[in-house]
Amino acid sequence: DAKTTQPPSMDCAEGRAANLPCNHSTISGNEYVYWYRQIHSQGPQYIIHGLKNNETNEMASLIITEDRKSSTLILPHATLRDTAVYYCIVRSQGAQKLVFGQGTRLTINP
């Protein structure tokens, strides 16, 4: 699975959009981009995933660049409860495991 690079930490004001970047320059054609988040001492929560098209659900939007070498997770109106570690994961189609990196620690400030 391709390696991902994320900033170790980010801050965002409550009510603003939080944009979390992820680089995956070695991604191959059959690899998906997954996002999970983990609130302190809880299990990771699935957010969204995509292959090459932008995706949106009730939690977030995922923007993948045309060359697929990077992506951005967007939380449109961040709340204090969005404070968590966010993991960007690249996973091959058919792969059984998730490979987690260090993630981005996002802090939402009042």
Next chain:
Amino acid sequence: DAGVTQSPTHLIKTRGQQVTLRCSPKSGHDTVSWYQQALGQGPQFIFQYYEEEERQRGNFPDRFSGHQFPNYSSELNVNALLLGDSALYLCASSPTSADTQYFGPGTRLTVL
């Protein structure tokens, strides 16, 4: 619809002991994966069970073993506990082995 459940929530053991952790998958899911998360690190894949067999294994010693039952629930067993086995143990379930994985709340194991 209950999500993934794990038991116990917390556990304290001493070095050399053995421990069994339990996981019940979400309804409709038949695949269970186990992860270990040390403090300050991302989760690390231990193994995955599907159709009551271990399908893939991460870089963990044979002291870590598992089982899946006909109702798709699963157990993780760790023998000869070491201090370094102290971690949050996470179970994730999915509809198939390659589908999106949904995690349980984890079991916090402390080895003294």
